Amino acid sequence: MTLRRRLIPYLFLAPALVLLAIFVVYPIIAVVGYSFTDYDIVRPPVFVGLANYEKLVDDPTFWLSIQHSLVYLLVTPILIVLSIGLAIVVNRAMRGIHIFRALYFVPAVSGSIAIGLAWTWLFDRNGFINSVLLSWGLIHTPIQWLANPSMVLPIAMLLTIWAGVGYYSVIFLAGLQNIPEELYDAARIDGCNSFQKHRYVSIPGLRPQITFVAVISSLAALKVFDEIYVLTGRTGGILDSGVTIVFYLWKQAFVLSHAGYASAIAMALLAMTLVFSIVNVRFLERGDAEA
Amino acid sequence: MSATSESQVLAQPRPRAQRRFRWRRVASTTGWYAVLVALAVVTVFPFAWMLLTSIKGPNDPLMSVPPQFLPTDPTLAAYQRVLAALPISAFFVNSVIVSVTTSLLNVLVASLAAYPLAKMRFPGRTVIFWALLATLIVPAQLTFIPSFVLAVNVFHYYDTLRALIFPALVSAFNIFLLRQAFRGVPNDLLDAARVDGAGEFRIWWRIMMPIVRPSLAAVAIFTFVTSWNDFLWPSLxxxxxxxxxxxxxxxxxxxxxxxxxxxxxxxxxxxxxxxxMFFIAAQRYFVRGLAGAVKG
Structure with missing residues (x-):
């Protein structure tokens, strides 16, 4: 009976732990192993030592993909600023405000492939953007937006920002509504105008939310794939102009069947996420202490 | 302004100040609505443009300067072409099967794991807690190559819906969210049930689960949408x-x-x-789930 009692917590945890062991822990160990092999998924892996890593260091596309992923991280500060702004805008009692809040959330639930296709059409040579720019006389010939190497990444980032603002602003809105009204009253008495009110009360009050959004949106930015896949028609863009680290991993592993080499890329991805994971753990630890 | 009204104002300064105040309120409300509508247009436009494009007739040019918004002879021909070319209804049924199964089983697995983490003391609890945290950090894409090999060689579920369901059955994020919810349940309630002779499983099912039902719904709905929109792994x-x-x-x-x-x-x-449509029906749970996520 006592043994059974002692086993109880583990019985509750067993399904989750077994699934995690199979689908997270084992694959991580295996991918480390594969990174030292020549492997095409079909034939058994052949040990090659550090060959994949040596190749990686001299692979300009790999470095380009790292560079693109780092540039992509710029979406994080932009998302934070815009989402806080939107949260402040919708944090007021107005008739129909719930409808607006729901509308802003729509891109977040619509699915990356659907919104990616919608944007592909907007930025197509025959798309809406060119139509408008031509009619305003800002351009004289249609621009090939997505065939332009310098435009692919900015358009993908714009898409990520457009789709994310409504989502993250819900988090900030919940944070704003937890800030006691007295703090705003005190700020008003001290002579703050409405901008200063947000600068000195809202922003400090939103610190946990800012940390949270910074971590999850930067991890999401490092993992970006779907947007690039759709906007570039699964090519990664002319001259690899839209290739991010996850896109390159996917291309090496599942298009070119270089699973061993792709596993080495996965290690680089792991190293990059480790930097952000430190922030992540710190944050969650703090949240746990507060609870 | 006439002299009489001026003297009235001098005699009673309040109403005029109030009137001016009300004017400013109307102006600022209108301004805010203008901002809200402008943002809504930016958010919804890509979808609206898709819809308008899809019903444009053969005589409506797709590209025109200036852009043509409304079709002159709307047609559903494009929908007929798509439905004839691709089994959209099969896609839909497959998505429903995967998302419903994934979200329900996720709630089950996560709530089972969350209960001891929230309410019991046992050896290894801290280790398990940190191990779960660590899995939150690892990007799923990192695991795709070995998971692909497992799917083909070990589980033999390549090209079946099970390949989408099984790896998605557990999410450390959901476990943390529900752990947070369980921690809010008063211990007195559990002790009372234990005195009455209820086993831990019974307590979990009859006391804990009903109390945290809103959190369960939030987890289920979030998992549902994530699963519904998941692309990379399903495409493999x-x-x-x-x-x-x-x-x-x-x-x-x-x-x-x-x-x-x-x-x-x-x-x-x-x-x-x-x-x-699903989002409109379940909207309030999205807010609850996202707001709860930060505390978890």
Whole structure:
């Protein structure tokens, strides 16, 4: 009976732990192993030592993909600023405000492939953007937006920002509504105008939310794939102009069947996420202490 | 302003100040509505443009300067082409099967794991807690190569819906969210049940689960939408056209109708409508789930 009692917590945890062991822990160990092999998924892996890593260091596309992923991280500060702004805008009692809040959330639930296709059409040579720019006389010939190497990444980032603002602003809105009204009253008495009110009360009050959004949106930015896949028609863009680290991993592993080499890329991805994971753990630890 | 009204104002300064105040309020409310509408246009426009493109008739040019918004002879021909070319209803059924199964089993697995982490003391608890945290950090894409090998060689579920369901059954994020909810349940309630002779499993099912029902709903709905929109892993696993989920089928549509934007627009519109309807129905849980996530 006592043994059974002692086993109880583990019985509750067993399904989750077994699934995690199979689908997270084992694959991580295996991918480390594969990174030292020549492997095409079909034939058994052949040990090659550090060959994949040596190749990686001299692979300009790999470095380009790292560079693109780092540039992509710029979406994080932009998302934070815009989402806080939107949260402040919708944090007021107005008739129909719930409808607006729901509308802003729509891109977040619509699915990356659907919104990616919608944007592909907007930025197509025959798309809406060119139509408008031509009619305003800002351009004289249609621009090939997505065939332009310098435009692919900015358009993908714009898409990520457009789709994310409504989502993250819900988090900030919940944070704003937890800030006691007295703090705003005190700020008003001290002579703050409405901008200063947000600068000195809202922003400090939103610190946990800012940390949270910074971590999850930067991890999401490092993992970006779907947007690039759709906007570039699964090519990664002319001259690899839209290739991010996850896109390159996917291309090496599942298009070119270089699973061993792709596993080495996965290690680089792991190293990059480790930097952000430190922030992540710190944050969650703090949240746990507060609870 | 006449002299009489001026003297009235001098005699009673309040109403005028109030009137001016009300004017300012009306102006600022109008201004805020203008901002809200402008933001809504930016948010909704890509979808609206898709819808309008999808029903444009053969005489409506897709590209015109200035842009033509409304079709002159609307037609559903593009929808007929898409439905004839691709088994959209099969995609839909597959997506429903995967998302419903994944979200329900996720709630079950996560709530089981969350209970001891929230309410029991046992050896290894801290280690398990940190191990779970660590899995939150690892990007799923890192595991795709070994998971692919497992799917083909070990579990033999390549090109079936099970390949989408099994790896998605557990999420450390959901475990933390529910752990947070369980911690809010008063211990007195559990002790009272134990005195009455209830076992831990009974307490979990009859006391804990009903109390945290809103959190369970939030977890289920979030998992549902994540699963519904998941693309990369499903695209690796699903090969047969009839077996695809909506996002995978939609991506196939892009290759199928490469230059026919009327059809692509129709396909996107068909696939976006169901999830939007679901969102409208379950809207308040999204807010609850996201707001709760930060505390968890």
């Amino acid at each position: 696993m699903l090969h047969t056209r009839e077996g695809m989920t909506l996002p995978v089928g939609l991506a196939a549509l892009q290759g199928f109708f490469s230059a026919d934007f009327r059809s692509i627009a129709a396909g996107v519109t068909i696939t976006v409508v169901p999830i939007l």
